[in-house]
Amino acid sequence: MRIASLTAAGRRRAGLCVDAALRAATSAGAMRLRPMSALWARLLAAAALPEPVRGRMARRVAQARLRDGDALAAEATLRAAADRSADPRRRADLLLESLGAAAPVDGLRQGLPPVLREAVEADLAAADTAHLRGEPALAARAIDRAMAIQFHRELHFDRLGSPLAADPDGFLAPLRDSTAVRALAARGRARPAARASTDRPLRLLVATRTNASFLREIRDRYARHSGVEMRFLDLGADPRREPLTRHVEDMTRALLGDRSTPFADEVERWLRPHLDWSDTVLIDWCVSTAVLFTMVDPGDARIVVRLHSFELFTAWPHLVSFGRVDDMVVVSDHLRAFTHAVLPRARPRVHVIPNAVELHRFRRPKAADARFTLGLIGVGAVAKDPRWAIAVLRLLRRADARYRLLLVGALSDGPTASARCYQRLLASDLAELEPSGAVRAVGPTGDVPAALSAIGTILSSSVRESFHVALVEGAASGAVPVVRDWPFFVGRARGARSVFPDDWVVSTPEAAAERILALTADEGRWRTAGEEAAAYALATWDWSVVSRRWDDLLLSADSHP
Numbered sequence: 001m002r003i004a005s006l007t008a009a010g011r012r013r014a015g016l017c018v019d020a021a022l023r024a025a026t027s028a029g030a031m032r033l034r035p036m037s038a039l040w041a042r043l044l045a046a047a048a049l050p051e052p053v054r055g056r057m058a059r060r061v062a063q064a065r066l067r068d069g070d071a072l073a074a075e076a077t078l079r080a081a082a083d084r085s086a087d088p089r090r091r092a093d094l095l096l097e098s099l100g101a102a103a104p105v106d107g108l109r110q111g112l113p114p115v116l117r118e119a120v121e122a123d124l125a126a127a128d129t130a131h132l133r134g135e136p137a138l139a140a141r142a143i144d145r146a147m148a149i150q151f152h153r154e155l156h157f158d159r160l161g162s163p164l165a166a167d168p169d170g171f172l173a174p175l176r177d178s179t180a181v182r183a184l185a186a187r188g189r190a191r192p193a194a195r196a197s198t199d200r201p202l203r204l205l206v207a208t209r210t211n212a213s214f215l216r217e218i219r220d221r222y223a224r225h226s227g228v229e230m231r232f233l234d235l236g237a238d239p240r241r242e243p244l245t246r247h248v249e250d251m252t253r254a255l256l257g258d259r260s261t262p263f264a265d266e267v268e269r270w271l272r273p274h275l276d277w278s279d280t281v282l283i284d285w286c287v288s289t290a291v292l293f294t295m296v297d298p299g300d301a302r303i304v305v306r307l308h309s310f311e312l313f314t315a316w317p318h319l320v321s322f323g324r325v326d327d328m329v330v331v332s333d334h335l336r337a338f339t340h341a342v343l344p345r346a347r348p349r350v351h352v353i354p355n356a357v358e359l360h361r362f363r364r365p366k367a368a369d370a371r372f373t374l375g376l377i378g379v380g381a382v383a384k385d386p387r388w389a390i391a392v393l394r395l396l397r398r399a400d401a402r403y404r405l406l407l408v409g410a411l412s413d414g415p416t417a418s419a420r421c422y423q424r425l426l427a428s429d430l431a432e433l434e435p436s437g438a439v440r441a442v443g444p445t446g447d448v449p450a451a452l453s454a455i456g457t458i459l460s461s462s463v464r465e466s467f468h469v470a471l472v473e474g475a476a477s478g479a480v481p482v483v484r485d486w487p488f489f490v491g492r493a494r495g496a497r498s499v500f501p502d503d504w505v506v507s508t509p510e511a512a513a514e515r516i517l518a519l520t521a522d523e524g525r526w527r528t529a530g531e532e533a534a535a536y537a538l539a540t541w542d543w544s545v546v547s548r549r550w551d552d553l554l555l556s557a558d559s560h561p
Contacts, residue, residue, distance in 0.1 A: 049084075051085060051086070051087055051090055054081050054084060054085065055081060055085075055090055055093075055094060057081070058077055058078050058080070058081030058094060059078070059097070061074075061077045062074035062075075062077045062078050062097070062098075065077060074098075075098045076098075077098075078094050078095070078097050078098035079094075079095065079098045081094050082094035082095045082098065091119070092116070092119065092145070092148055092149040092152060093152075095113075095115060095116055095119075096116070096149075096152050096154040096155065096416075097154070097416070097417045112149075112150070112155070112163055112171060116149050117174070119146075119149055120146045120149050120150055120174050121174050123142045123143070123145045123146035123149075124142065124143070124146050124174055124175070124177075124178040124180070124181065126138070126139075126142040127139040127140075127142035127143045127146065127178060127180040127181070128178055128179050128180050130142060130180070131179060131180035131183060131256060132179070136253050136256035136257055136258035137253055137258060137260070139180045139252075139256055140249050140250075140252035140253040140256055140258070141249060142180075143178075143180060143181060143184075143252050144248060144249045144252060146174070146175075147175075147315040147318070150171075150172075150174075150175065150315070151313065151314050151315045153415070153416055153419075154416045154417070154418055156313040157310075157313065157381070157382065157383065157419075158382045158414050158415075158416045158418040158419035158422070159382065159418050160382065160385060160463050160487070161463070161487065161488075162313060162464075162488060164312075164313055164342070165313075165338075165464070165488040165489070168338075168341040168342050169341070172342065175318060180256065181318065183255070183256060184252065184255045184256065184318065184319050184321075185255075185318065185319065185320055185321050185322060185323075185345075186321070186323070187255075187294070187295075187297075187321035187323055187324060188321070188323035188324065189297065189298060189323065189324050190297050190299070191299070191300070193298070193300060193301060193302035193303070193326050194279070194300035194302075196279055196280075196555075197279065200229075201226070201227050201228050201229045202227060202228050202229070202279050202280060202554070202555060203229050203231075203277060203278050203279040203280070204222055204228050204229070204230045204231070204278070204279065204280050204282065204554065205230075205231050205232075205233060205274055205277070205278040205280070205281045205282070205301075206218065206219055206222075206230060206231070206232050206233070206282045206284070207232075207233040207234075207235065207274075207281060207282070207283050207284070207289055207293065208233075208234055208235070208283070208284040208285060208289060209234065209235040209236045209245050209285070209287065209288060209289045210234065210235075210236035211284075211285060212232075212234065212284070214284065214306075214308070214355055214356065214469075215284055215356075216356075217356035217357070217358060217543050217547070218282075218356055218550060219232060221547055221550070222554075227555060228554075228555070231274075231277070231278075233274060235288070235289050235292070238270075241266070241270050244263070244266060244267060244270070244292065245288040245289070245292065246288070247263065248288075248315070248319075250263040251263070251288070251291055251292070251295070251319060252319065254267070254295060255295065255319060255321075264295065267292050267295055267296060268296050270292075271292060271293060271296050272296060275293075275296060275298050275299055275301045276299060276301075278301045279300075279301065279302065280301065280302045280304060280554060281293060281298070281301050281302070281303050281304065282304045282306065282554070283303070283304065283305045283306065284306050285306070285307075285308060285311060286305050286306075286307040286308075286311040286316060286317050286320060286328075287311055287314070287316045288316065290305050290316070290317075290320045290325075291316060291319045291320055293324075294320050294321035294322070294324040294325060295321070297324070298324055302326045302327070303324055303325045303326050303327075304325075304326065304327045304328070304329065304553070304554075305320070305325050305327075305328050305329070305348075306328070306329040306330075307328060307329070307330055307335075307339060308331065308466050309331075309335055309338075309464065309465070309466035312338060312339065312342045312343075317342070317343055317346075318343075320346075322343070322345070322346035322347065322348055323347075325346075325348040326348055326349065327348055327349045327350075327351060327553065328346070328348045328349070328350045328351070329350075329351050329352075329353050329553070330350060330351070330352055330353075330466070331352070331353065331354050331355050331466050331467040332352060332354070332466055332467050332498055332499045333352055333493050333494070333498035333499070334489045334492055334493040334494065334495050334496070334498040334499070335352075335466045335467075336350055336352055336493070337492050337493035338489065338492055338493075341492070351549075351553055353546065353549045353550060353553065354467060354540075354541050354546050355467050355469050355472075355541075355546075356543050356546055356547070356550070357469055357472060357473065357541060357542070357543060357546075358542065358543045359472070359473065359476035359537055359538050359541060359542040359543070360476075360538065360542065361449055362448070362449045362452055362473050362474075362476040362477040363476065363477065363478070363534065364449055364450075364452070364453040364477065365453065366453055366454070366455075366456065366477075366478055366479075366527075366530070367453075367454070368523055370453070370454050370455060370456040370479075371456040371520050371523055371526045372400070372402040372403050372404060372456060372520070373403075373404055373405075373406055373454055373455050373456050373457070374389065374392065374393060374396075374403065374404070374405045374406070374455070374456075374457045374458075374459055374516070375405075375406045375408065375451070375452065375454075375455030375456075375457065375458050375459065375474060375479065376389045376405070376406070376407050376408065376409075376459045376461060377408045377409065377448065377451065377452075377458070377470035377473070377474065378408065378409045378470050379407045379408065379409035379410075379411060379441075380409045380410040380411065380412065382414065382418070382419055382422045383462055383463050383464050384409075384461065384462050385461050385462060385463050385484075386407055386426060386461060387422075387425060387426055387429060388461040388484060388509060389405060389407075389459050389461040390405065390426075390429050390433070390439065391509040392459070392461075392482075392509045392512045392513050392516070393405045393433075393438065393439065395509055395510060395512075395513035396513050396516060396517065397438060399513075399517060400517075403438075403516075404437060404438055404439065404440065405433075405438065405439045405440070406439075406440050406442070406451075406454065406455060407439065407440070407441040407442070408442055408443075408444070408445055408448075408451055409443070409444055410443060410444055411423070411426065411427075411430075411441055448470075448473060449473075449477065452473065452474055452477040452479060453477065455474060455477070455479050456479055456480065456520060456526060456530070457479055457480045457481075457482055457516050457519075457520065458470075458471055458473075458474025458475060458477070458479040458480070458481050458482070459471075459482050459483075459484075459512075460481075460482070460483040460484055460486075460496070461484050462484065462486055463484075463486060463487045463488055464486050464487075464488035464489065465486055465496070467499060468483075468499075471483060471500075472537055472541050475533040475534060475536070475537040476534050476537040476538055476541075476542075477534065478527075478530035478531060478533070478534045479530055479533070480515075480516065480519045480520065480526065480529050480530055480533060481500065481504045481533050482504065482506060482512050482515055482516060483496050483500050483504045483505045483506070484496070484505075484506060484507075484512070485497070485505050485506065485507045501536065503515075504533075
């Protein structure tokens, strides 16, 4: 019987049989799956094959083809499954994986591939039509599908390049041209924020969702400040309401004016008491927290949003009503330039304030043999590109085999084809270099100052950073800083050179090796260079310096509307 003619129950049974056959065919000791035999081709193309099974089948066939070294066939297999998929999200995932199979790790820098751009444009056209007809639920669903493709992590997070970073205007043109998308962030304030009261402490609400990693110093300072009454709100800590922060389609419907669900009213009831109490709301991360707070009219409260960098490669900023945001904080000049490129219609005042770090705690003695240890702190993401650091190490060891590399952080498989490909390449490097001691990879540490005491050169090998706290902490420890000119931002407001001194920044592994050899040639030169770096870091980025800029933003009368 043809699969296309099966009943629904029969299709489910057929799907389970196919899935079992695939597991057996690809299990250890079983006969290898032959590249796209006629039977597998017919099964894959069968219109009635259950969607989840089709995806699993296509991925296993593609993996077998990749093992045989046939990347183009793997791409074609995934593309065939995508063409048969009726679910837009599954279709997008399969299409993106097909591109990952053909060009893993460093492809897709120059734009959204035509097949995906067509899918995005079709969804946005449908959204605009539904919005015009007053059908917000249909418009929201189509926008959600389009953004799931535009901001898929395969395009921006698990590769060494991003089409958005390469050409923000071109990449984001479909979103900017959509009337429905523009309507999402069209809300303004009913009235301006009030000037700060002079007869009582400033009421400051600090808000985030789950991630308070960059707030410790800020919270400690204003919790103790006599001129501030501070409250802290973690939207992820309320088990009943936390799901509101994850329902993106419901947010989109509410932003388009849909009152048929209780979502907007629930958000209003949740946040209104906080807004009514506050003089100033400081929202960390431009993600769902910022979306929800700007969904509600802020009344007299001043709204300040701090944007780091990863948010610009997600859909979240495109859902924020920046007409209700008074001030935005970014941590570097190149990030300010990139924020303007991605969000040209956003018009809050933008302030550059580095991350808050108490750097004096990293000043510890370094043993003489630390001179030959390169360090990379935080290596879990593809964007950190530890293989670039390994390339630097290989060059150094040609001159002196005493050089070694310490990798600190979690080295785990990523969730996409490109991330897994990168991790396989990295694992191969480690298998070659770890046995000799040239590289030592350790897990995350809770004592970064201790780890840095054994590091003589601190590296920033990333393809993108907004500031790179670990590099600054390493410099403060007296390690020689070597910063890759982050490729995502080369040519944009001087990139890494807008954050660090020119002589810290290099463009190639060869230039990095040359700088390290020159500054670690003898112990005296190395210690002098480290002391100079530490002095610069402490004078420029220590919390004792940076805190004054936060005071100017939050407490100065001139900074308020």
